Amino acid sequence: MIINLEYKNGELSWGEVKLRKIAEEFGTPLFVYSADEFLGRLKLLDRCADYRKLICFSLKSNSVIPLIREAAENGFGADVVSGGELFIAEKAGFSPKKIVFSGIGKTNEEIFQAEQKGILLLNIESESEYKFVKKLFSESGGKLNFGVSFRVKFEVELEKLHPYLGVGKKDSKFGLSEEEAFLLYEDAFKSKIYPNGLHFHLGSQIKDMEIFRKAVELAIRFLSKLKEKGIKLEWVDVGGGLGLDYENLTEPSFKDYADSFKPIADEGYKIIFEIGRAVSAPSGILITKVIRKKKTSAKNFLIVDAGMTEILRIPLYKAYHKIIPLTQGDSEQPFDVVGPICENSDYIGQNVLLPDLEEGEFLCVLYAGAYTSSMSSNYNGRTFPAEVIIKGNRFFLARRRQTLHELISRDQID
Ligand SMILES: Cc1ncc(COP(=O)(O)O)c(C=O)c1O
Structure with missing residues (x-):
């Protein structure tokens, strides 16, 4: 369960913060974390383990x-x-x-x-x-x-x-x-x-x-x-x-x-x-935008701007992540939600029931706070996404998006 992640008037919000607002301000793909969820989970384990202990959060997860x-x-x-x-x-x-x-x-x-x-x-x-x-x-x-x-x-x-x-x-x-x-x-x-x-x-x-x-x-x-x-x-x-x-x-x-x-x-x-995971995965989501809709005789695809470069654990472990729209819709139909990367294994969800979204609309990948950002790569010349934290009623940039210049900054060009 993710505390306080819910639709309010049809718009997905985390606490008081509307996720569409953050997606529009910082662009996508975008990782968003709830500091309260993260700390709440660590504190819960602390309370449950009623003996002498030290909880060391596993940094490989985030x-x-x-x-x-x-x-x-x-x-x-x-x-x-x-x-x-x-x-x-x-x-x-x-x-x-x-x-x-x-x-x-x-x-x-x-x-x-x-x-x-x-x-x-x-x-x-x-x-x-x-x-x-x-x-x-x-x-x-x-x-x-x-x-x-x-x-x-x-x-x-x-x-x-x-x-x-x-x-x-x-x-x-x-x-x-x-x-x-x-x-x-x-x-x-x-x-x-x-x-x-x-x-x-x-x-x-x-x-x-x-x-x-x-x-x-x-x-x-x-x-x-x-x-x-x-x-x-x-x-x-x-x-x-x-x-x-x-x-x-x-x-x-x-x-x-x-x-x-x-x-x-x-x-x-x-x-x-x-x-690691049980604390950080539910504390993070990945927001992605539909770049193209592609209807074929076999399948309907939503091609989005996030993929295996941000969420490698899907092709690596055949992992499942739930995907929901930022704005609720009426009817639902099955879509394959796929990334833009040149690999067949680059999908985020298969046969996901979603409203008939327009290009430019946002989707939200849940439980995306562990083994995602920390495993991301620049494959296909993709820059690392921005990452934002929500804390109480406010939100702030935790990691800015990598620039194209930074993408080539280690290459000896001259
Ligand atoms: C040695 C070690 N400790 C801790 C962890 C964190 O595990 P988890 O995120 O599943 O809690 C891992 C994950 O692979 C690990 O290899």
Whole structure:
């Protein structure tokens, strides 16, 4: 559900703000976010998880600084996966002590940077990465300016997820098996590195809480084996992955989600959430304009000015996004809503029931705040869209549209 997104006198509004007004002022394609929805969701998880925890918003799902700053200013942390995201997190005002860093391909320079900044946890994903951390530890006289944790692949049933979305499996490139991780914990402990965290991330779009509960059981078993060796950790980073129903605009209850991890908290560990999608997707929409209508014997198309450059997750995961008009109409008929990009896979919706819109009319793609702007590209010479935030009754430009000049600014022309 998206709070306060509703038709008022036939015009789609978010709170008191008419979306047509924003679309006309800033042009399309245009991402629009509700700061209230975004922060409301983070605060809801905060209330539901009634144990010691830190919620680190996952910047890979959305990294628009004026939006994520809302999280930083309200005491939340950030989950980053590159030196670039670490840089963005700092610029947005996240305290390094509330930043966790995952990713299988962290470079030595990125790890060094994270150490310099003194982040909360570095989630190590390979033996090679561990060796570098160990070298850093000895070169700096036996101390490290960040907490060390290992990402473990707890094997739970992920069959129902898209193959690209379940990342905790044995053959996945991410993390370490329990056996591999255990040996590294032992080595780190003996070497006086004293790891203070455990990390796992099962995948994305998980709507069945049983999957999280199963992983929790395995994590508790693993933690107790570590304890038997005298290795007692402080943090358990449970990753992200809470799923959404993009068709019905619903999600599992945050309370059930938070309760899944309570058994770990009850053992005395502090929980880190790396939540992304379930916070940011419903907080954003994509407004697009109909450029052309094209009627063929097979289908009726609405060719719009947004496409896979703004919303890659549709061709990438065969993802579904609900599309509604900015202005309500009477009759409805099926249209394929397609982008202007020269790829067959460039569609936003197929057989979408819509009023018979005129060229120049606007459509709104829902649940478009996660893995959209952050995955966008300049393919086909397209410039990055503008992004606007609604906060209370006002709205403001969060990111201006990229200019044509900026599109070629890295090319050595002269
Ligand atoms: C390590 C890690 N943490 C957190 C997330 C965020 O997941 P979600 O947006 O599904 O909550 C991801 C997403 O892929 C991830 O890989």
